[in-house]
Amino acid sequence: MNHAQKAEIFNKDEAKVNWHDKALWYVREKRDTAAHGVKGWEHLRDLASGIKAHVLSNLDEYLITFEKNAQKNGITVHWASNAEEHNKIVNKILADNNAKKVVKSKSMLTEECHLNPYLESKGIEVVDTDLGEYIVQIAKETPSHIVLPAIHKTKEEVDSLFQEHLGTTPSNGNPEYLTHEARKHLRAKFLEADAAITGVNFAIAETGGFVVCTNEGNADMGAHSAKIHIACMGMEKLIPKEAHLGIFLRLLARSATGQPITTYSSHFNKPGPESQMHIVIVDNGRTEQLSREDFRSSLHCIRCGACMNTCPIYRRSGGHSYDATIPGPIGSILSPGKDLTKHSSLPFASTLCGSCSNVCPVKINIHEQLYKWRQLITKDVKQPFIKKTILKMTGKVLSNPKLYGFGGRSVRFILKYAPRFLVYSKLNAWGKARELPKIKNGNFDQWYKEKRKN
Amino acid sequence: MRVGLFIPCYINQLYPQVAIATLEVLEKLGVDVYYPSGQTCCGQPLGNSGYEEDAKGACQVFVENFKEYDYIVGPSGSCIYHVKKHFDILEQTPDVIKVRNNAFELCEFIVKVLGKKDLGASFPYKVGLHKSCHGLRGLKLGSCSERMDAHYSTEEDLLAHVKGLELMSLTRKDECCGFGGTFAVFEEAISVKMGRDRIQDHLNNDVEVITGADHSCLMHLEGLVNRKKQPLRVMHIAEILNSSI
Numbered sequence: 001m002n003h004a005q006k007a008e009i010f011n012k013d014e015a016k017v018n019w020h021d022k023a024l025w026y027v028r029e030k031r032d033t034a035a036h037g038v039k040g041w042e043h044l045r046d047l048a049s050g051i052k053a054h055v056l057s058n059l060d061e062y063l064i065t066f067e068k069n070a071q072k073n074g075i076t077v078h079w080a081s082n083a084e085e086h087n088k089i090v091n092k093i094l095a096d097n098n099a100k101k102v103v104k105s106k107s108m109l110t111e112e113c114h115l116n117p118y119l120e121s122k123g124i125e126v127v128d129t130d131l132g133e134y135i136v137q138i139a140k141e142t143p144s145h146i147v148l149p150a151i152h153k154t155k156e157e158v159d160s161l162f163q164e165h166l167g168t169t170p171s172n173g174n175p176e177y178l179t180h181e182a183r184k185h186l187r188a189k190f191l192e193a194d195a196a197i198t199g200v201n202f203a204i205a206e207t208g209g210f211v212v213c214t215n216e217g218n219a220d221m222g223a224h225s226a227k228i229h230i231a232c233m234g235m236e237k238l239i240p241k242e243a244h245l246g247i248f249l250r251l252l253a254r255s256a257t258g259q260p261i262t263t264y265s266s267h268f269n270k271p272g273p274e275s276q277m278h279i280v281i282v283d284n285g286r287t288e289q290l291s292r293e294d295f296r297s298s299l300h301c302i303r304c305g306a307c308m309n310t311c312p313i314y315r316r317s318g319g320h321s322y323d324a325t326i327p328g329p330i331g332s333i334l335s336p337g338k339d340l341t342k343h344s345s346l347p348f349a350s351t352l353c354g355s356c357s358n359v360c361p362v363k364i365n366i367h368e369q370l371y372k373w374r375q376l377i378t379k380d381v382k383q384p385f386i387k388k389t390i391l392k393m394t395g396k397v398l399s400n401p402k403l404y405g406f407g408g409r410s411v412r413f414i415l416k417y418a419p420r421f422l423v424y425s426k427l428n429a430w431g432k433a434r435e436l437p438k439i440k441n442g443n444f445d446q447w448y449k450e451k452r453k454n
Numbered sequence: 455m456r457v458g459l460f461i462p463c464y465i466n467q468l469y470p471q472v473a474i475a476t477l478e479v480l481e482k483l484g485v486d487v488y489y490p491s492g493q494t495c496c497g498q499p500l501g502n503s504g505y506e507e508d509a510k511g512a513c514q515v516f517v518e519n520f521k522e523y524d525y526i527v528g529p530s531g532s533c534i535y536h537v538k539k540h541f542d543i544l545e546q547t548p549d550v551i552k553v554r555n556n557a558f559e560l561c562e563f564i565v566k567v568l569g570k571k572d573l574g575a576s577f578p579y580k581v582g583l584h585k586s587c588h589g590l591r592g593l594k595l596g597s598c599s600e601r602m603d604a605h606y607s608t609e610e611d612l613l614a615h616v617k618g619l620e621l622m623s624l625t626r627k628d629e630c631c632g633f634g635g636t637f638a639v640f641e642e643a644i645s646v647k648m649g650r651d652r653i654q655d656h657l658n659n660d661v662e663v664i665t666g667a668d669h670s671c672l673m674h675l676e677g678l679v680n681r682k683k684q685p686l687r688v689m690h691i692a693e694i695l696n697s698s699i
Contacts, residue, residue, distance in 0.1 A: 008643040041602040312630045351634025354591035358600035374504030391505045399511020404494040408467040429639040433646040434677030437468040444466045444473035
């Protein structure tokens with residue numbers, strides 16, 4: 001099923017759509033208020049975008065510098081060219097240390113690599129410790145949003161899920177109670193974990209350290225209680241200097257949730273005594289995206305999710321309609337680079353309204369890239385015959401004033417005289433919920449000929 | 455100053471009253487305005503659907519029709535945006551560059567080029583302004599709610615001078631209506647939901663007439679309003695600026 005079909009199903013429950021839309025719009029408004037509180041917000045965005053562009057242009061050097069400095073600190077650095085290699089590396093680290101129980105804080109990269117099912121197939125228990133991630137994990141679903149993974153679930157749905165999996169008592173969706181129960185359950189998991197996996201928000205080339213941002217402190221809890229910390233990062237996560245965090249940390253949380261800063265911005269620089277720290281740097285299609293000039297800046301993304309919260313289509317179609325690890329506008333320009341055919345409907349799941357590009361803290365021209373993907377998709381992916389034929393014919397008609405005149409007359413004739421049941425047939429998607437314009441007299445060409453002389 | 459009047463294809467065929475109002479507003483302002491008869495369409499429906507290459511013919515026809523004018527003015531932000539932004543697919547001859555630089559959306563032309571805001575119109579109704587995305591975020595006809603810039607709005611500047619008109623505030627100032635060209639058909643469910651939500655915002659804020667500078671969005675909203683027989687009228691901003699009720 002493509003995005004439109006999935007979104008149509010999501011829209012069958014209008015009350016839920018309204019709730020989903022309002023919940024995310026509330027986050028968008030919080031973001032607006034937070035951004036208004038920062039003098040020079042637009043300047044910060046310019047700086048962040050410039051730094052990211054600079055890093056991408058010099059990625060080879062920054063990666064090597066980062067590796068060198070990380071190794072100096074006693075961190076083991078691994079390189080993975082794709083998801084499979086990434087998963088094997090993580091598994092090998094765990095196997096070498098006989099680690100069977102793993103706690104994992106939020107990492108979209110490990111979602112992208114499908115790490116959990118891989119490790120589970122090797123007999124390893126992986127528990128997602130971010131509350132939202134934990135909810136989708138026990139529901140056997142995928143995150144529908146990169147910052148709010150379980151935003152598609154109401155608190156009542158979480159209540160019944162917890163009853164089933166944690167044996168909680170019915171609470172009518174009481175958030176305090178449910179969070180408390182999850183915390184109790186997760187605390188045990190933290191204490192018995194052999195290893196902790198985290199993502200990486202920012203890797204700093206000059207120090208060889210990295211920063212992980214969470215609101216729940218679950219990354220710290222995991223990394224500090226287990227002897228092995230494995231941090232998985234996409235290779236575009238680099239920034240040159242620690243000082244640049246002053247730009248990115250101010251933008252990230254405000255854009256994501258409207259908070260001035262995440263509750264925890266944890267700096268990891270070297271392993272603790274008798275502990276190991278590993279970083280797995282992953283390509284998995286990023287080099288290829290880097291080579292596409294029109295789409296390169298999609299790698300600026302710092303995964304704040306602001307484009308999802310503002311997107312009127314995302315808010316009304318839900319993240320799962322995108323059928324991709326990263327949903328929403330940013331996902332719709334990243335995913336086609338990975339599998340053009342599978343994700344060919346995503347760049348069309350947009351009105352090109354441009355709100356995503358305006359909220360993006362690193363100024364990715366998302367809606368312009370959606371337009372560009374569309375041009376490539378119609379060339380490289382088989383298109384529905386009727387859609388293609390109509391549009392190709394339209395091109396011919398519009399390039400010929402006489403044909404255009406004839407076409408215009410025909411359309412007006414049909415709209416004026418054809419019986420309603422014919423015009424509003426099943427083939428007319430416009431007319432399912434909308435009236436067509438009422439035709440009264442001639443067109444403007446005729447009016448002008450009669451009333452004005454050039 | 456010779457001005458070429460660009461009337462988008464769907465306005466020419468389906469909404470001639472919008473074209474007439476546009477022409478009359480420009481004439482009232484003393485503009486030397488001409489309507490080239492061989493014009494068809496800017497090619498936007500094709501470009502936005504991924505068939506930019508097939509739009510080249512339409513783009514060429516556009517340039518041929520308008521290359522001799524000092525300004526090209528049309529009552530549609532998205533079409534003008536397409537000319538300015540996406541005519542990069544043509545070879546950039548002096549004619550193409552001239553046409554792209556001199557194309558203006560109607561309100562922007564009146565306020566920025568002519569320097570006029572009060573057109574002597576009167577329209578005693580409660581009006582809600584739909585800020586169409588391509589005009590707003592593309593042509594920058596106004597400040598956008600996402601950006602931390604000072605507030606301004608070209609359309610509001612004009613509507614503020616219309617006698618009797620009460621501009622109603624909306625809860626979501628500039629959310630997309632869900633038209634989006636072929637999106638309206640191929641993503642029908644979301645498109646309709648977005649339009650309905652926009653209309654409800656206008657109704658909740660006591661709007662009697664929805665207006666805007668892009669009639670394609672208005673066609674979509676009007677289609678929804680008419681199907682549900684809701685107590686709202688939908689009019690292009692040119693019709694309001696041309697009113698003397």
